[in-house]
Amino acid sequence: MSGKKAFLEGRIKVPYKWYAGETGSRFLSALRDGCELWGTRCPGCGRVYVPAAKNCWECFRPADEWVQVSDTGTVESFTIARRPDEMFGLAPPVVYGLIRLGGAGGSLLHIIGGVNPDDVRVGMQVKAVYAEKRSGRILDIKYFAPLGE
Numbered sequence: 328m329s330g331k332k333a334f335l336e337g338r339i340k341v342p343y344k345w346y347a348g349e350t351g352s353r354f355l356s357a358l359r360d361g362c363e364l365w366g367t368r369c370p371g372c373g374r375v376y377v378p379a380a381k382n383c384w385e386c387f388r389p390a391d392e393w394v395q396v397s398d399t400g401t402v403e404s405f406t407i408a409r410r411p412d413e414m415f416g417l418a419p420p421v422v423y424g425l426i427r428l429g430g431a432g433g434s435l436l437h438i439i440g441g442v443n444p445d446d447v448r449v450g451m452q453v454k455a456v457y458a459e460k461r462s463g464r465i466l467d468i469k470y471f472a473p474l475g476e
């Protein structure tokens with residue numbers, strides 16, 4: 328008998344579901360039900376979190392003031408993925424961008440679409456394009472598309 332090791336390969340799919348929490352549920356419900364983007368403001372330092380955060384990451388206070396933010400913003404950074412996206416089943420190429428929405432204190436990681444990936448630029452103004460059928464998840468924003476295109 329040979330001493331060589333044998334390996335069996337396969338792939339398992341592990342469905343899961345967990346509660347988004349009070350803050351996450353409020354954020355996702357507003358997105359699903361009204362195509363509205365809301366963040367939370369820290370009363371200590373004034374930073375606005377989008378998606379909404381329960382506590383400030385800077386000064387650790389409860390960020391409990393809800394503020395609506397714009398669904399348009401600026402591309403701060405991006406990368407182009409040319410391999411299949413196994414998590415969301417998106418066909419490559421997929422452009423992932425950090426988008427600073429008007430009124431937000433940080434960037435939101437999301438998909439940039441409706442544009443040739445080679446035409447995406449830092450500083451580009453983009454607007455949320457909503458999924459027709461929304462289910463209470465961040466991909467209820469289908470992607471962010473360049474403004475005016």
Ligand SMILES: [Zn+2]
Binds near residue numbers: 369371372387
């Ligand atoms: Zn703070």
